[in-house]
Amino acid sequence: MKRYSISHETTYHYATTVELGLHEARLSPVNAPHQKLLEHEIEVTPIPAWTVAFIDHFGNNMQHIAIEHSHDALTVIQRSVVEIDVPRGTLNAGPAWETLREAMLEDDYPDVAEFIYPSPHVILDDAAMEFALQAFTPGAPVAEAALKLARLFKSEFTYAPGATTIATTVPEILEGRRGVCQDFAHAMIAGLRALKIPVRYVSGYLKTYAPHRDGEQTPALVGADATHAWVSVWCGPELGWMDFDPTNALAVTDEHIAVAYGRDFSDVTPLRGVIVGGGTHTPDVKVTVTRLDG
């Protein structure tokens, strides 16, 4: 069990004055079987006229923020404390992936069925399926195959910030074999959905420096202290959802902090808004993740 404190600060400096800004934030970490949200608060500058919090369709925490007077900049700071358990279960415990696939085709698990269909950023793609089949060999247990697939991304794709944009499609990612964590997550999701394995997109954070134990320091992982993205695979009724990080080729344990789950990025956008005025603007994002105990 580990505890983290997170500060996630987003600032917009607007080129021209904004008269009215309405924003929708998915910044407070989600409550999940292995993750407890102990404390959280959102601080918005300027002070909003109205805020309201609720749980969305996917179970995520969401805040609606309305700023109704002129302002030239917007800062949203999310502070939270979460507690994370190492997921139980071993990777070879679940069913063979073909068994799960058959069950999904028969609608045996309606609760997770939503995650086998295409979504705005993830079309079902033959190339993605072919790539996934390298790991999903006949009879392979779902979780084991998923980890193998995550590792294939690490070994066959290049982490290349700037090489892609949010508009880059899954076929383009597979063609170019480069991208950032969001791209790898989308490509992995496309492959699994083509095989009818339920899979979700996860937005969150990754704390890279494990505590100094025995004088040894784990190497820095990509995505340190920044928002990160990985996938969550439903590995059958016994194992449930297990998370895998294709960017870092690993099964998620207790160093990934999930913020929101969705079908793809479009469901978990950290902050989106409608503003009147504003001109051009770029956000400035700062994330700090601190280990609280041990």
Place this chain on the structure above:
Amino acid sequence: MSGPDSLTPPAGPAVSEPAAYDEMVSGKKSIRPHWREITATLWGMPAEIVREKQARAAAHLAAADQFLPENGDANQPIWSMDLLPLILPEAEWRNLSEGVVQRARLLNLVLADIYGPQKLIHEKLLPPYLVFNNPGFLRALRFVTSRNAPPLHFYAGDLVRTPAGSWRVLADRTQAPGGIGYALRHRAVIARSFPEAFRNTAVHRLQPTIDVWQSSLQSIGAAFDESPGIVLLTPGPHSRFYPEHVLLSAELGINLAQGSDLTVREGMVYLKTLNGLARVHVIYRRVDGEYCDPLELRADSALGVAGLIAAARSGNVVILNLPGSAVIETPAFAPFLPAIARRLLDEELKLPAVTTWWCGQDMPLREALSTPDKFVFQPSFSSDAPLIDPATMSADDKTEFLTRLTATPSEFVAVERVHHSRTPVFGDKGLEPRPVVLRTCAISVGDTWRTLPGGVARIADRGGDQRPVFRQGGLVKDVWILKEDTAGEASAGGGLVELRKLHRVADAVGSRAADNLYWFGRYMERIDSGLRQFRAVTARLTRGTPGPRDVMELQRLARLLEATEWLDEAQALAPVDSSAFVTGITKALGPRGVVEEYRTSLRQLGIALRDRLSQDMWRVVSGFSRALQPGETDFDQALGNLDTAVLNMATLSGLVAENMTRGMGWRFLEIGRRIERAMAICSYIEGLFGDRPERIELSVRISLELCDSIITHRRRFPMDSYTLPALDVIMTDGPNPRSLLYQLEALRNELDGLISHDPLAKERELIDRHLAALRAPAPFAEAQASDRLTELTDGARACRVDLGLLSDALSRNYFTHVNAPQTIVTVFSGRNESRAAS
């Protein structure tokens, strides 16, 4: 029956389609009892009278539809109407109505479940694919419920009658279906053009349903406030259904609002009015769900209101139907509804759909693939898409379709072929039986439902059993439900004596409407001024070879037309006896000329203000004919047409003056008119006197002519020969409604009546200064030409400039120019980019 042969009834159902049920003629080839009165009435009338009635019905309907948007020919109605209604006896209707109500109840529960606990999916009564892969399922609406109203408030069902005589649902319509407005209009048209039909027939009236609907909306709103704010949310004048939105909002006594008329503040929805923000509690939605809120739904939507869904989720507003209600229109739900009805209602379906199979299931797919010609096919999620009919496909197309079906079976439903019942329609050769689809409507009232006793019958082409698509229009009929017990009610004239409750609503003038009304007023006067100038020119061009005085006058008028921006410089400076000048005038008056351009602008403003203009005003605005037809150069003809056009404008002014309520809206129109007319007078003075012309009397005479003040002048100055002091008539003559003083006084009055005129204090002062100058005793009486001329033209110029400042100030202070909001998304810190969409 003495009617001529052409109107004798058809000899039973058409031979080519023996299977279809005939609405009017029974199997024994006799007229069904509920059709006997109307057929007797018809056959008692000469054929040409019937034809004339039919033509008149078409004309009435076209007139009501005239204000349709510009795309395509605006005068082309999307509907045409058949004189003969579709008639159903009350007993049959009662059964049908029960079936419709049960279906609405059921779909409401399904909708509530899909956006709530989703137990139908967990219990495997509804395949997850049909919800989670359904484009109509809007995740942002999950868990959005209202204590005051069901998620489904308005249901429409398209029904057909099978050869066995029973009704089936062809399509459920739950997004934001139209229908009641059209039914009301069709009833009005038929009552006007065929009143005889009601003489011996008691038809269920439609108005009581509207009244019930209104109180239902009121009671939903009453949970918030004893006089709740209710609006009909429309996509605006460019929607095909806008006429129905205008009609319904008036009938229901609620405000018509576009997305840009609404705003969300602190989680509450408000209508922007000239009095400030007015709270809205209930929204009757006629904008498709996904366009309702650019923040949580489609970011590229300009039709919605940012923050609307958050307001609904917080319980501060009720949106009817719930955005996302389109999910239950899904054709592929049909095979699952009988079991769902047993589970949720513990009832059997009284009004099932036309038998439908979802190809996402193995058995139906095998059947569909082995005998495809037995079925027609439809996309699983679109009830509007054209039917796919393998039987009529070429071999190649069929192979291609079957390949698609095999590859993605879940995307299709197979539907049994049904012969739709036939109902008689007036055709070229008398009555013809044609397939009919009946649109029925039901409205939630508290915990129950109320059906409209009537509806819209749509007629497919002779060909076959297509599904007419509502938004594409086509041939329609009124629907009559005959009253069983007509005691004391006979000849109540179904649609004739529709006594209605008076619905009076506070006239909340939106900022946008005020803006449009202001410009409507300005364009009215601008066109009037242009028409008069062109008429003055044309009159002089028709006098044969112009003499020296005509030439001089024409030159002055030409320069004035340039100064007032009706002609460009090259046209205005051409010698007035040259062909270049004549061509310039011809062009300006002809098709796509500047005059027509302005009239088009006025017409567009008229469309935007359609809910505020009377039918008569609209007729004038839309009925202008151009002064010159293409290729025409006959100035005599043009002169006649310009006279008519000037009269048209006068008619419009008269209607504005006599027929519009003196509300805030009228005030803005009036302010626009006065400002523009005052500016025109100033322009005449500047343009005709600014260069100190010789023979000043010619300029004086033209000024008086343009200001329609020749008669006033003759009466006031009988001996005058158009000397400068005569200009008093159009400058300082208070009682003359064409004088500058009159305009400024009227303007000043209306400005004082604005709710808050403080923001205009500075501009009012400017106007006061001009008023004072004009009121000074006889300013031009003792004019020594050259001295006074300067004063006169300088004063006119200053006045025109100040009126421009006033116009800007009005616009700044009263018309909210809504900046198009933009959507921003923080993508992802790894990318450090943002995206803006308009």
